[in-house]
Amino acid sequence: MPAAPGRWQRRRSLWVVLALVFVLVACGVPGVLLVGLVGDAAGRPAAGRADDPATAAGRRLGQRMTAQLDRQASALLGGDRAGFLAVAEPAARPALARRYAALRALRVTVWRPAAEGLPAAVAGRPGEWRLAVTVGYCFVVPGCTPGSVEIGTRWRLAGTEPRLVAVEESRAKPAGARPWEVSDLAVAVGKRTVVATTPAQRAKLPALLAQAEAAAAVADRYALAGTPPDRYLVFYAGRTEWQRWYGGGRPKWTAGYAVGVGGGHHDVVLNAQSLAPAGIDDLLRHELTHAASLPDRGYSDRSSWWLVEGLAEYAGADGQPVGRYEGLAEVRRLVHGGWNGRLDALAPADDAADDRVGGAYGVGYLAVRHLVDRYGEQRVLDFFRAVVHERRPVDVAAADVFGEPWSALHDDCVGYVRAVAG
Structure with a gap:
């Protein structure tokens, strides 16, 4: 089935931010407050x-x-x-x-x-x-x-x-100017999330907060730093703000991203211009899972993109049957359109077409889903920690966590993807 408008944009954008090395901080415009030098x-x-x-x-x-x-x-x-x-x-x-x-x-x-x-x-x-x-x-x-x-x-x-x-205005990479440095904000605060937007979109805050709170309950399950974030901070950006907050400059198909800002925190930004209402729930589950699961410094290894995004897609799907995953059409087009069958080469280019991006996220989802079905969520999270947090080679991590050679597991995952694609 066709993807919802903006579906794939949000995921690639996180990778852009992270792959730059996710230091995760930035700054803003004239007039900031400062406190004691040390x-x-x-x-x-x-x-x-x-x-x-x-x-x-x-x-x-x-x-x-x-x-x-x-x-x-x-x-x-x-x-x-x-x-x-x-x-x-x-x-x-x-x-x-x-x-x-x-x-x-x-x-x-x-x-x-x-x-x-x-x-x-x-x-x-x-x-x-x-x-x-x-x-x-x-x-x-x-x-x-x-x-x-x-x-x-x-x-x-x-x-x-x-x-x-x-x-x-700070130009520190990868985060750029933060919303509270450059914009007027309307804010809603919940038990697990804080949602902010511009005053012009204030009326959307109650629904956004309810959706973010529900997504946080899912994302909390994937916290790998010991405890879930104390609060998830979500910014809903209009057209102007999307171009300025956190440095702007995202690919045109980006609908949302998570960016690290230090201290183990990752802020989430949604693009109001490219989101259909029906797509916000899974987008929030996806991005908040990034905020819960990624290490403070993010990751810079392009070969693990499938695992990072696959886990977030798995959380975004929230237990729905594989046959209802809305990116299956894009997966089929990718699998039958010349994909080389390598998970470590799955990350899309900045200028990739929407179908290519959607297919890549879908393949990542199916690979992670297959590992979960075979080994359970906890062992997959242990594998994620070993690869993304501890930066162990994937073959070493697979042997330690699953007791299997990665070459065989990789081919098994790819075989599953091809079988689902038909």
């Missing part, structure tokens, strides 16, 4: 070494910036909007006000920056200094392992007091 970068020289006069002056300036950022952080966490804006010059305040509102809507509970070096003069902007900062943050749950974002802040002195002029 360690030697905050204002003291290394043990046994005296600063030269220029470095000492830089450290003192950094300390004054730190004091401003400490005040801003306390205001953010305490719900003091005026105090949050007070450290910035008037021109920077509109962006800061938007940032403050978005972070408060997301229920920010932790905000911990650390300076990266000392302030540096900004070329072409006399009287301005730039301070690079990495911020650790949590939403909703105070005791989470923080995600992190790298930002650049610019400052100008008003007398002896540094004033925040702007926050540069």
Whole structure:
């Protein structure tokens, strides 16, 4: 049967993000809040070494910036909007006000920056200094392992007091600018998920939250880091936001993706422009399973793409019979259209046609489904952990987990795929 609109887009996009090496963080636009600098970068020289006069002056300036950022952080966490804006010059305040509102809507509970070096003069902007900062943050749950974002802040002195002029939009790969850095957000918070979109699409939040909560109950079963994520964070992007959030630039057939943001967290983004309502449930199960199952640093081995996406497809199918899997038509076209029969060469190219992409995801699903039917979910998850988390060679992992040579298992999986394709 034909795939639902956008069906295959969401899956390939995750691979794009992960294959870049999934560091998983990014940042955003003018006006960010920062908190206390730490360690030697905050204002003291290394043990046994005296600063030269220029470095000492830089450290003192950094300390004054730190004091401003400490005040801003306390205001953010305490719900003091005026105090949050007070450290910035008037021109920077509109962006800061938007940032403050978005972070408060997301229920920010932790905000911990650390300076990266000392302030540096900004070329072409006399009287301005730039301070690079990495911020650790949590939403909703105070005791989470923080995600992190790298930002650049610019400052100008008003007398002896540094004033925040702007926050540069981070271009860190693979994540890019995060939604709460660049957009107004409407937010709904559930027991397992947080769903956010733009105010223009606020009316969709109740249904999206209910669907995300149901998907989280499935995805939790595939958590491989010990416990499920404390919250799944899902962003529903309109046309403009899709091009900007997390750096944009996804293939045109992308309908959603999961991107790592540090601390074991993976944010999920859905493309409102390419999703049919009937496709949201399995899309959410698929992407939230990525968020639950992938290691903090993601994976970069193209040969394991079939396993990563196959597991997410298996979760997305949520126990339905193989004959009802909606990608079977694409699988048939791929199998009968020249596929070389190698799982490790299954990952589609960036410019692949929709049928090729859909067929690749379907083959991955069928291979994982066959392994589950033969060995059970737990042993397949052990195999996933060995290959994707521990990065053991697939033949070693197969021998250790299944007690079988991978060459035989591979051919068995491929034979199953061909049999289902008919």
